[in-house]
Amino acid sequence: MAKALTLLLSILVVSFCKPSNGAGIGVYWGQDGREGTLAEACHTGNYQFVNVAFLSSFGNGVSTPELNLAGHCDPSAGTCTVFSDNITYCQNLGIKVLLSIGGGLGHYGLSSADDAVKVAYYIWNSFLGGHEKSITRPLGDAILDGVDFAIDTGSGLYWDDLARALHGFSGQRKVYLAAAPQCLFPDEHLDTAIATGLFDYVWVQFYNNDRCDYSGDANNVLNGWKESWITVQANQVFLGLPAAPAAAPGGGFIPVDVLNSQVLPSVNTSPKFGGVMLWNRYYDMLYGYSDDIILDGTKLISPA
Ligand SMILES: *[C@@H]1O[C@H](CO)[C@@H](O)[C@H](O)[C@H]1NC(C)=O
Numbered sequence: 001m002a003k004a005l006t007l008l009l010s011i012l013v014v015s016f017c018k019p020s021n022g023a024g025i026g027v028y029w030g031q032d033g034r035e036g037t038l039a040e041a042c043h044t045g046n047y048q049f050v051n052v053a054f055l056s057s058f059g060n061g062v063s064t065p066e067l068n069l070a071g072h073c074d075p076s077a078g079t080c081t082v083f084s085d086n087i088t089y090c091q092n093l094g095i096k097v098l099l100s101i102g103g104g105l106g107h108y109g110l111s112s113a114d115d116a117v118k119v120a121y122y123i124w125n126s127f128l129g130g131h132e133k134s135i136t137r138p139l140g141d142a143i144l145d146g147v148d149f150a151i152d153t154g155s156g157l158y159w160d161d162l163a164r165a166l167h168g169f170s171g172q173r174k175v176y177l178a179a180a181p182q183c184l185f186p187d188e189h190l191d192t193a194i195a196t197g198l199f200d201y202v203w204v205q206f207y208n209n210d211r212c213d214y215s216g217d218a219n220n221v222l223n224g225w226k227e228s229w230i231t232v233q234a235n236q237v238f239l240g241l242p243a244a245p246a247a248a249p250g251g252g253f254i255p256v257d258v259l260n261s262q263v264l265p266s267v268n269t270s271p272k273f274g275g276v277m278l279w280n281r282y283y284d285m286l287y288g289y290s291d292d293i294i295l296d297g298t299k300l301i302s303p304a
Helices: 002-022 038-043 079-092 113-127 159-167 219-227 256-267 281-287
Strands: 024-029 049-058 096-103 146-151 176-179 201-205 236-242 273-279
Touching: 024 038, 024 281, 038 049, 038 079, 049 079, 049 113, 049 146, 079 096, 096 113, 096 176, 113 159, 146 159, 159 176, 201 273, 219 256, 236 256, 273 281
Parallel strands: 024 049, 024 273, 049 096, 096 146, 146 176, 176 201, 201 236, 236 273
Antiparallel strands: none
16 A cells, blocks of 8 residues: 555656656757767757657668768768767767658658658668668767657658558667657658657748748637647647748747747646757757757756
């Protein structure tokens, strides 16, 4: 009886603490050669998640999937393996490092459920815990924490199959799944995948879309958040925001004082609120947006 009570109390304590302990900041790294190394991004202490962007070419029978890390390194020459130690460095700071697949450019898509399984095996062996000897690992031996679905183009078919297949590799070490839908709900590419309920993190891109991003007042964002996004079946939902006006030519930049005073206090009320995801590290490095974000009434406490 006493044991059960203690257990119940700890569950309550854990669930009450969750909103304040769980909120954090994530960032996309990899699409601008001027943004510094992955380790430097992690060293700031500002982030709990880094999405390494992007695996830009895969699926549809593409025989050699391609990683694209802009000016950082040349995957075809094997030079991106220099970031292997950066990945473990970040992980040792408690930061989750995910492989982001898709993006705005590139050639990707899934032609069938079989194709999805093939892509899942490729990702597992090339970036996660699989170590099939015949497969080269573009980022070296480091084992990434999971996969972020940043699917912006093509059809919405078979992404749920990919999610299930990747989730199936979770074992001793969990394969985290994240999705970056665009803010118009439901997202045409990722809705079915998210509906599997297998996603740990959903960071909604509240930018580059006048119909749902911030454009002078916060109602668009807050309505979309409350009516739709916070209801999705995911462990945590994040506001995805541009770190500077130039990061999102299509709009959606929220001045940080407006974010802190008008947006975060409203979205913060849900236990599923995970925090903020920023596009991208380069702009955050230039302007220090994440330095000024106030989550849970206190400035973000560094994970380091
Ligand atoms: C991160 O990667 C760079 C290579 O781009 C390397 O020079 C640096 O030593 C690495 N830092 C850590 C902490 O792994």
